[in-house]
Amino acid sequence: MSSTLGKFKIALVQLKVGADKGANLASARKLVIEAGAKGAKLVVLPECFNSPYGTQYFSKYAEEMSESGDKKSETVQALSEMAAKAGVYLVGGSIPEREAESGKLYNTSTVYDSSGTMVAKHRKVHLFDIDVPGKIRFIESEVLSAGDRGTVFDTPWGRIGLGICYDLRFPELAMIAARREGIKAMIYPGAFNMTTGPLHWELLLRARAVDNMIYVAGCGPARDLEASYHAWGHSTLVGPDGQVVAGSGFEETIVYGDMETSAIDGIREAIPIYKQRRFDVYPDVADEDSKYTKLQASKQFDDIADYTLKFGTINSKDSSISLVNSVLTKQVKVNKVF
Amino acid sequence: MSSTLGKFKIALVQLKVGADKGANLASARKLVIEAGAKGAKLVVLPECFNSPYGTQYFSKYAEEMSESGDKKSETVQALSEMAAKAGVYLVGGSIPEREAESGKLYNTSTVYDSSGTMVAKHRKVHLFDIDVPGKIRFIESEVLSAGDRGTVFDTPWGRIGLGICYDLRFPELAMIAARREGIKAMIYPGAFNMTTGPLHWELLLRARAVDNMIYVAGCGPARDLEASYHAWGHSTLVGPDGQVVAGSGFEETIVYGDMETSAIDGIREAIPIYKQRRFDVYPDVADEDSKYTKLQASKQFDDIADYTLKFGTINSKDSSISLVNSVLTKQVKVNKVF
Known part of the structure; x- marks a missing residue:
């Protein structure tokens, strides 16, 4: 995607997610359409937006889907319809996916263009496994399988990269997408918790932005104190200079922000890291010709x-x-x- | 360096640097000895601590030095003496170095153990070249040559990595040093300016820390409004959780902070990124066996x-x-x- 429009509005839907899938889809639809009506061209939903977050829920809420977005998945159908209805590109947060052939479960984000056609599917590459005896135990890999590739998709405003939550901690996905795929932004549906959220959520979003001079958006669910998992919320858009453009607190809300190609060009001209990396001293993770x-x-x-x-x-x-x-x-x- | 002491104090000397090299060395000596007397085991000086910062100054102030720290360099002699006198490991900021054989100039940091022996030498790998017509022009490479390798050195408290200023913007040096060399900290003598300082200095230090779960120290000169180059100051120590441990403003001061191996172990156990990187999906820049x-x-x-x-x-x-x-x-x- 060489030619791109100069400026567009992104909306991060900080959805309040409950146990009722139908209600979650209805809430998402309402807010996605609202965001489209307010001028957003790209709308993002949070990680696990159609079900509670937790290893005990993934299997129950999982849906089969195909690359083409056929009729198997209730959520894929709903996302496709709301993207077309709102007339927006939609990053459909993530949902538990069951692969038909293997029965394996994945944490999967799907993306739709403004006609409702699925244009990308990303399976979370980095599963969060932690087991500190007596302190915390959360082993995603007990029930989930991991994706095996990075994901980018094209929009009229440029190419965009996609990661899910814990993927944000691993800089390579953004580095490769920025250097080789020429993305304008990385988008991370995520659900950091009340410990890692205040410590690292904004810092990691800003780090990916400043190191690659791209926009970075993180979209989390609203906090629900009645749920077993308390999410940090704080959906945030960071600019290519590493500064926060727009953000939120814990409540259900929509965060709006403008993304401008000229801001990316400006910072890369001012601080020309793209011309000054020393790939004679260290390898380039993004160079397929090595x-x-x-x-x-x-x-x-x-x-x-x-x-x-x-x-x-x-x-x-x-x-x-x-x-x-x-x-x-x-x-x-x-x-x-x- | 497999066994390390658990805890030690680092001191970042935010030196006020002027045009008189002898005066700069005398000020540095006084503060390094003061830091040692207050219990610091590792003391850091800022980038270009013996001369004003600017391409017009490098040649005039440059000194020849050898790996062994022989008598050629006035500054090497002074640093060696003050390290031994203070009984500290000393990261001697950086100085303009003239390579005897080639006449080439480098921006070079030298490190000394507590007996005054030079144990490491790092030449700035990434030279800052910027030329935006009508706005700013600063071309380090017009007078400086660039180093061609990363640098680490061993202390009784563990291995430590070294970069200079603009090197901080390029994550690979820290990634490789942390993953393969097992460093406990990266240290960056630096002199960010009044634009890039407030925008990025702390963010970049924190980004290197959180992505590698190491301590990161940045040591800048105090601001001198009479100099042609106004430095941001703000010498800062960041912990392996990405949080600021200690920092300063613009004035000449010494920033003290504790570095604890247990803090590194703790964060890596809590958020086990070191076990969860996906080098089957992307290459590891630190893996020499690839x-x-x-x-x-x-x-x-x-x-x-x-x-x-x-x-x-x-x-x-x-x-x-x-x-x-x-x-x-x-x-x-x-x-x-x-």
Whole structure:
């Protein structure tokens, strides 16, 4: 997506989520349509917006879905309809997904364009497993499987990257999406808790923004003191200069903020980190052609060539495998930085 | 460095730096000795602590030095003496260095143990070049050359990583030092300005801390309104949970803070990112054996083996080079993440 519109409004719907899926979907629909009516072009719902958050709930609330958004999933149908009705791009928070073939459960975010077509699906890559005896135990991986890739999608306002909650703690997804995929923003539906929320939610959103000079939006559910899990709320939009553009407290609300391509261009011109990274000193996690590895490898190219020359005739699969193994081992061993 | 003491005090000397090198060294000595007397075990000076900051000054103030800290450099001698006198590990901020052989200038930080022996030397890896016509022009690379490696050093309290100012904006140095070198802290002598300081200085220090769960210290010079460059000051120590432990304003002062290994262990147990990174999904910038590359390569291993088998006899340097080139090209091409 090379040409993009200059400015658009994003809305983060800090939804109050309860145990009734139908009621959650109805509340979401009402607020998504309200956001569209107020001019938002991209609307975001929180993590686990159609069910309570907790390993005990995922299986019960899980739905099967396909990439094309067919009729299997009640929530996919509802999200598709509300995106089209509101005329907005919609990041449908996340929901528990059951994969039809394997029966595996995932924490999955789906994205829709303004006609209601599903344009992206992200399965949470980093599952939160913690077990400190006597203190806290929360093992997502007991019931969830993890996604195995980063996700970006295109909009008329530019490409956008997607992560879910704990994914926010791992900088690589945003680094790769920003450097290689050219995203304008990372969006994280999330549900940080009352400990990690005040400690780290805003800091991590700001860190991803300043290191990549992109917009970063985090959208959490409103706090429900009657639920077993108390979410931090505080849905927040951060600008490409790392400063908070708009945010909220705990209550159910919609956070609005403008995203402007010129702000991204401005900060990258003022502080030109995109031109000054030293991929001769350290590898670029975003470089699929791995220039760093090539550079390092080229330094030992002659050694390797000498080795293969000594090898002589390759006349069996075994000798071929042995040769390749030697070359690869030698090649990857040179990837030392410090 | 596997065994480390549990707790120690760090001091960040927010020195007022002027145009008189001898006076700067005398002020530094006084404050370093004061910090040692107050119990600091590791003392840090700011970037460019022996001279004004500016491309017009680097050549005039530059000194030659050797790795062993011989008598060539007035500042190296002074730092060595004050470290021993104070009985502290000393991160000697940075000074303009002239490399004897090449005549090249570097922005260089040297580190001394409590006997005054130089134990590390870091040359600023990322030079700040900015040229926005009509707005600001500051091109470090017009007079400085850049370092080509990250730097760590060992203390009785654990291994510590080192960067200088603009290095702070590039997360890889800290990521690699934390993941592979096992550092307890990153230390950045720096001199952010009155624009980037309030915007990003504390945010970047906190971002490096929370993403790597290490201590991060930034030490700047006091603000001198009579100088051509107005530094942000605000020397700050951030804990491994990303929270500010101690900080200052603009004035000449010493910032003290405790660093505790238990705090690092505690946050890493509570939020176990070190066990949950997904190096099957993205590469690890810190992995010199490049397990990710190996994993990806292994998926195409058979294809490559088949290729070399087709290649047949290697009986010349040319055919050897051609084969290696084919294998490497194929191997690095598979490094696709998204």
